[in-house]
Amino acid sequence: MRPAKKSPRAPVVFTREEVQAILSKMEGTKKMMASLLYGTDMRLIELLRLRVKDIDFQMNRIAVRQGKGGKDHVTMLPQSLKEPLRAYLVKVKQAREIDLREGFGNVELPYALDKKYPQADREWKWQYVFPAPKPSSVLQWSIPTF
Helix, strand or coil, X not given: CXXXXXXXXXXXXXXXXXXXXXXXXXXXXXXXXXXXXXXXXCCHHHHHCCEHHHEECXXXXXEECCCHHHCXXXXXXXXXXXXXXXXXXXXXXXXXXXXXXXXXXXXXXXXXXHHHCCCHHHCHHHCEXXXXXXXXXXXXXXXXCC
């Protein structure tokens, strides 16, 4: 067997100061997303699939569903993001309640859960943490602008 080829370039890794400088230029949803990506080491697709029920504020952890290789795993919820994430979710929930009044609010459920639990697609715990920016045929509610 031959040894693996070495990568010609070393990966670029930002210093903490560089990350803070980048995050300080961001605000709202984008800042929350970037902070979670940096603080939890999640991949972007894992972050976009994150549901409210996957965040455990008491145990300071986040359940990542169908991560790399289709596997589930748990990652740490950084203490510094705990309160900002709670505040963000309050705003998302308020925006969702407006959408519910306008006839939107259903979310796509994994597997056959929609058949087993017909009303679950409207429950808060199943909603995406980072919903689509506008209503769609799959995700039928919009994200607030902060």
